[in-house]
Each structure stands twice: as C-alpha cells, then as structure tokens.
Amino acid sequence: MWDVGVSESEQSVFQKRTVCPVKPVILGFLMNRFKRTRIAPTPSGYLHLGNVLSFALTAALAKQTGAHVLLRIDDLDQARVKQNYIDDIFETLEFLKLPWDEGPRTYADYKNTYSQIHRMQLYEDALQQLRQQGHLFACECSRSVLFARHPDGVYMGTCRDKGLSLDNPGYNWRIDTSGATLPPNMQYFVVRKRDGFPAYQLASVVDDVQSGVDLIVRGEDLRESTQAQIYLAGLLGYDSFVSATFYHHVLLKGARGEKLSKSSGATSIQYLRKQGQTAEDIYQKVGQLIGISEVVSDWEQFGVNWRRYL
Template identity: 35%
Template sequence: MPRTRLAPSPTGALHLGNVRTFLVNWAMARQGGWEVVLRIEDLDGPRIKEQAARGVIDTLAWLGIDWDDGPHYQTADLAPYHAALDRLAKRGEIYPCRCSRSQIAEDAASAPHGDQHELRYTGRCRPASPAPLDGWSPADGAAWRLRVPEGKQHFVDQFCGPQSLSTDQTVGDFLVSTKAGTPSYQLAVVVDDARQGVDQIVRGDDLLTSTPRQELLYERLELGPPPTWTHLPLVVGPDGRRLAKRHGDTRVDSYRQEGVRPERVVGLIASWSGLAMREELSVAEFAAAFDLARLPRDRVTFTAEDDAWLLEQSS
C-alpha cells in the first residue's frame, strides 16, 4: 500500500501555511488509499521548543486530520542515521569538514552560483579523490559532507512537472552531519522515509531544490527507487515571503482560542486550493472535493481579508 507522511518540525505552533500543506497531503492520501505516517522531525535541537510537538499533534487532531502510524520521533533512536553515515564513510562518499561559517561565506561570495537560501560550499575540505574511511565518528568536532557530482539531476514532480537541477551549482557538497554529530535534515528524512516505507512525498515547493540531494542519498545508500514527489505552492504574506511571524499571528491555535471553528479554517484553505466557494467544510468534505489538477499554480497570499473572514463567525 502506498504511504505518505506528515512530518512537522516542533519549532513552534502550526500556522495556516503549514496546515494548508498538511491538509492537501492528507486529502490526497485519503483519496488514493495511502497510509499516513505522522513523524515529528525534532533533530534541530536549538530551534525545537518544549511542548511544541504535543501542540502540533493536538492542532492536527482538532482540525480532523488523522494518521495510521505514529507519531514517530526522530530523536527517539539515532542508530539508523549513524548506520547510514557509517556506510557512506566506509564507501568514501562523505568527508569531514572543519570550515567555519565565515570561511564558507568568504568562499561563496566569490562563487558564480548559489541557492538563495543557502551558501554554496565550494569544496575547501574536499579530498581530491574519494577516501574510504573506517567509519563515521561524531567525536572529532567535524561536520560531514556528501561528495556531489557535477552536472544536472533530473526528476519529475507530480505538480511542478519535469525538473532539471544542479546540486553542485546550488549548494555543492552538502551536510549530512553537523559538528555536534547531529544528522542533517537531508540525511534524516531519506533514512526515515526509506525505513518507514514512505513512497509518496507531498510538501511545500521551498523544498523542491532538496529533492536532487535526497535522490542522490537514495542512490548512494542503495535504498531503492526514490519516492514520488509532489511540491505545492507556499502560502506567503503580502511581501511575497513565506508566511511567518513577520506577517502577524497566523497560528491556527490563535484562531482556535478566538473561537474560530475548525471547519472555518478548512474552508479558508479550500478557497486557496481550487474549490470555488468560500464556506465552512469538514476535512472529510475537503478530501471529497479536492482535485490536485485545480490547485492554483501561483503561491497563495494571505491577506487581511482572509483574517477577517476567519474571525467573522467566531464566538
């Protein structure tokens, strides 16, 4: 049976942009007969907030979004990530990097390419040829990077269509483990998706450029075919940037505290997702009516009018 996952990171409460992606993902799963795994991605230690995971789970349940397996917490068992790193090290696919952030920034400033959100690593610590090691170790204070090949990688996204991206030119050799010994996001999600049987990934299009990195890890770890990818347009503020605190309080819990019903939140998201009428809906009604082919191609802008509509019927 196909499987997808809802994978929130407990760095704070869910906002309307997060929930739109999760709701569309959930609707596609219920339409397609996929199982849903709930995974709490809590490896980003400094940004993880106490009790945030419990709040995220409660918000999803309040909306009516359910799951078939989990919740699973990444920090509950680091052994699978360490085993993957060990395998990559023994095959010479990764190498230790002791560059400071200022060194990486200095090198990136003179590089001709780069991702708008990440500094491109130009290979200061990269060995001239692959160097198989006895294994991976977090004890020496080095970060670890994956050797990235030159050239473009190709994949087909179910919403965005054929893609041709160069990881080498956007971010270069990317992190698979931090100097603190924490598995990187890119490594952890690949290991988790493979071992949890997830083969349908639905997420925001801000992660589109992560896909070649993750497909490369599937190949290097010999995990079999990568998942099917579906990247959705983000919800943004009036300034065109991804919805965040700078755009005011768009947390679903805040609307809940104001007396907004879950059906009203779902109704707003439905109006952003190709359903013509703006009306209150249950998640089951949303799933019955949702059609990926009708989802707008442009990013959604959250406006003051949206906020007013949510609060209109609160009690």
C-alpha cells in the same frame, strides 16, 4: 476524484518529481495506489497555515490513493524543540480533524517511542555506509565563513581535498557530489552536522525508507532537498526512495507576497484559534490563499477541488 499525476495543469501545481522513466499516462494508472505517506512537522514553532495546506493535501491524497498517513515529528534539531510545540502538533491536528494512521498520539508516546532520537543507530549505520564507500569528506567551514565567501552561502567544495579527518569532532561531514547534477545550494550537502547529529537530508531519507513511505507531498521550497535526497538514496542503494513519488505544492504567501513562516505569529493556528476561528474558518482561509473561491470546510475538499482551482 483526483487521478494522480496525469495532466499538464496538475503538473503546474503539484509539479511532480520522480525519476521513474515510465510515461506519464502509464504512471497515472500505476500510481493510483500508494502504501504510505507522511506528515513531518518540525517542532521548532507553532503550526501555521502553510502546514495546514501541506497536511490537508497529504491527507486528501492518501485517502484517494489508499495510503496510510504516518505522523513523524522531525526533532533532531534538539536545541529548537520545545514541548509546547510538540503538544501544539497534536492539538492542531485534532482541532482540524486531520487523521493519521501511524505514529505518536501523545507527547509521552512521541517521547518514549517515536522521537528521532530512538533511531540514531539507523542514521549512524547509513553514515558509516557512506563513509566506507568513500563518499564523505570532513569540512571545517562555519556557516559565517560560507556566507563570507558566497552571498547565498553556497559551498564550493573548499575542504574536499584537504584530507581533514572525519574522526575530528566539530567537523561537518559532507558528501562529495562532484559530477552529480544538483542545484548549487545542494553541492556537497552536509549529512552529519558539527554537533555529531545527522543532518536533515540524511535523517529524512533514512526515516522514509525505514517506514516504507512511497508518496511524499511537500512544499516547493523543498524541491532542491528532494533532488539531494534522491541522490543520497542512490548512493545508499535505497531503491524504494529513488522510485517514490514526490509532489511539491505551492507555498502560501502573506498579504504582501511574503513567505509564511513560523515566525509570523498571526498565521499560527494556535493564534487563530484564540481569535475564535473554527477549523472550517481555517480551511477556508487556506483555500482562499491558494485561490479557491468556493466554500472549503475540511481537508478532503483540497483533494476534490484542487484540480479545478489550482
């Protein structure tokens, strides 16, 4: 059984990110139970092996800690959402027998009830709260301008003191993070995009708070997002998010050490299924990619085995 968040070796794999000041040993005891966690795929491509690792770990942790699993489809980037990607989420979860307790079961269910589009008012309320509190400034810089100024597109606060109107359509809304300790690429992060839609950081926090999520398992590529989101939750007074528990898991790498992505089709579950691979084959493949040498044939084994192998 995985006793959550205790030993050093565990920390190396699931590097814990929490702002709770309680000592780790006590945390291990207190955190044995969680209320709710979530899997939150973005329907802009087919699910791949990296998603399977994330979902399997989430499901395994949920089972061990008594948490409900919520399926949330992060579809605010509407230009990239396609119905076949949404269908793929349901088909893949069922194919892999990955359970979830709450959230949509079908495309119609998602469309009619669970799409983030139905929660726009919540995001808007949070944005207005930030605006009233004076945390926002408007930014006219395009992505290409940011990359022309900095090799990684890091935003240096160029528009902070320009006094641009937040009411001017086509501007990003950014948080004035001056004085905060955040990684460079999260300085002045965007909370509302130029198209008027809430940005990922804001929507994700609002959704997690609204649905009562207290355990978040995500890839270590989102570690910096987590820092930005905790900062944002602090501004909004979302204590439940600030005190939530975060685990950042290792990312799967391809044969040449490259990051797996939705664009590398050979790792998509849909492709592997068409090649005749079973759910067990896929779990085994994910297990091999994280260094498990024993047989891994279902998601529960990621919860049992990770302590020994990762």
